[in-house]
Amino acid sequence: GDSVTQMEGPVTLSEEAFLTINCTYTATGYPSLFWYVQYPGEGLQLLLKATKADDKGSNKGFEATYRKETTSFHLEKGSVQVSDSAVYFCALSRPETSYDKVIFGPGTSLSVIP
Amino acid sequence: DTGVSQDPRHKITKRGQNVTFRCDPISEHNRLYWYRQTLGQGPEFLTYFQNEAQLEKSRLLSDRFSAERPKGSFSTLEIQRTEQGDSAMYLCASSLWESTNYGYTFGSGTRLTVV
Secondary structure, X not given: OOEEEEOOXXXXXXXXXXXXXXXXXXXXXXXXXXXXXXXXXXXXXXXXXXXXXXXXXXXXXXEEEOEOOOOEOOEEEOOOOHHHOEEEEEEEEOOOXXXXXXXXXXXXXXXXXX | OOOOEEEOOEEEEOOOOXXXXXXXXXXXXXXXXXXXXXXXXXXXXXXXXXXXXXXXXXXXXOOOXXXXXXXXXXXXXXXXXXXXXXXXXXXXXXXXXXXXXXXXXXXXXXXXXXX
16 A cells, blocks of 8 residues: 655754655555654644646745656755754645545654754 | 645544544645544555545554545545554645645644543
8 A cells, every 4th residue: 555654863963964764655646745743732834735746846945856767756955944944744645536535644853053 | 725734733642532632624625635644654545435425445444443524525534443553644635626736724633632
């Protein structure tokens, strides 16, 4: 079945450091890929998305490129801030099927220290 | 529009009791989803509705769990005879079916603690 794997956390970085959170997926067909973010005490928010191969999603300085050949969707940010401390979830859905619910990875916790 | 609302935010119940949670989606969204999230894990799909029809239920949704969306607007999730293993955050999300690949809008969740 469909699944998402993420790098294990927690990840601790100093402010202004470069961030990469790895994500790989297993799915048939052509899934849409997402990154969601969950700040402490809040619900999940959609951070960015990509709906086809080679698409790059971007938002708030974060980027991720849909790589079908490596089935990956790694999240990157050039310079993290303390306010980026949160849990990040990679996810996929397959909207071309009737089973288009979103499937989430286990999440990666990020702590940014001043 | 105030987004997706869930009530209550927190619920503590004794083992064996029944609990019911409510979700109010974004008004124009015709799809509504329930997920469960345990500590340190990603959300796990439970069930979803398109309008008032329940289209899919996960195997995680045992016979003790039931969800309804009677008028295609708000939804309730009931857990009967709660067990300690039911302790989790229960998340509701909504979307337009035509744009599911554009992501969901989540509520802040209901945290259930079974003691």
